[in-house]
Amino acid sequence: MSDDGTSRPGEGESLLLVEDDRELAALLERLFSEQGYQVDAVRDVQGGLHSALTTSYSVLVVDRRLPDGDGAELVSRLRRNGVTTPALMLTAHGAVHDRVSGLDAGADDYLVKPFESTELLARIRALLRRHVESAAVLPLGAGFLDTATAEGVFGDGRRVTLSAAESALLAHLARRPTRVFSRDELRATLSPGTVSDSLIDTYVYTIRRKLGRAAIRTVRGVGYRAGELA
Numbered sequence: 001m002s003d004d005g006t007s008r009p010g011e012g013e014s015l016l017l018v019e020d021d022r023e024l025a026a027l028l029e030r031l032f033s034e035q036g037y038q039v040d041a042v043r044d045v046q047g048g049l050h051s052a053l054t055t056s057y058s059v060l061v062v063d064r065r066l067p068d069g070d071g072a073e074l075v076s077r078l079r080r081n082g083v084t085t086p087a088l089m090l091t092a093h094g095a096v097h098d099r100v101s102g103l104d105a106g107a108d109d110y111l112v113k114p115f116e117s118t119e120l121l122a123r124i125r126a127l128l129r130r131h132v133e134s135a136a137v138l139p140l141g142a143g144f145l146d147t148a149t150a151e152g153v154f155g156d157g158r159r160v161t162l163s164a165a166e167s168a169l170l171a172h173l174a175r176r177p178t179r180v181f182s183r184d185e186l187r188a189t190l191s192p193g194t195v196s197d198s199l200i201d202t203y204v205y206t207i208r209r210k211l212g213r214a215a216i217r218t219v220r221g222v223g224y225r226a227g228e229l230a
Contacts, residue, residue: 013037013058013128014037014040014058015039016039016040016059017032018048018061018063019041020043020063020066021063022043025041025043028120031117031120031121040055043066044066044067044069045066045071045074046068048066052085053078056085057085058086058128058131059087059088059127060075060086060087062075062087063090064093071089071090072089072101073105075087075106075107076106079105079106086130087108087109088107088111089107089109091110091112092112094112109126109127111123136148138174139174139177140152140170140174140226140227140229141155141214141228142154142228142230143228144229145170147167147171149161150162150167151167152210152229154230160211162211163206166210169186169203169207170215170216172186172189173216173226178225180224181225186200187199187200200224215229
């Protein structure tokens with residue numbers, strides 16, 4: 001949260017930076033931190049593998065040329081191990097075959113050095129949006145919402161079935177966990193044509209009854225935002 005109380009773009013998101021250039025790494029780490037990202041920084045393939053296989057990140061930013069190997073191979077090995085975290089590749093080489101090989105290895109986007117910080121941040125935001133919109137499992141604190149089965153899953157493994165409407169509402173909030181949605185916005189998106197906002201309040205009530213009050217947070221005078229499952 002920024003000093004004026006508004007959410008920063010990366011608030012609540014975790015980022016792994018794999019970059020061996022110490023000066024650039026320091027600049028990027030500061031840039032990402034200022035945007036609200038929780039940043040872990042490593043300098044080589046082995047460090048990237050260890051971090052990405054043992055910690056869950058929202059996004060990976062990986063340099064192509066690393067002291068102990070190729071960043072594309074790092075991403076490829078992560079994909080083979082089931083890590084689907086969106087990855088942005090950085091490179092000093094803009095040749096088509098370099099970009100193609102990086103994307104074929106499993107990277108989701110490619111940015112050639114030198115680059116503008118605004119473009120880098122925009123590309124990361126776009127990756128996060130695409131990843132979240134297509135994700136079937138949406139984190140909610142220690143638990144998550146399984147949209148494929150319309151179930152809220154608690155940290156201890158308990159699963160509670162929601163109705164289709166309840167799941168749609170909770171998913172809409174969970175896909176943008178730092179944003180507060182007004183009742184009008186939720187009604188227009190989830191129940192177009194409905195006149196009364198009370199329908200949204202009813203869904204919130206039934207979700208909380210099933211999953212606990214913490215599942216959805218009320219922001220007084222504004223609306224609702226995603227909460228958490230213990």
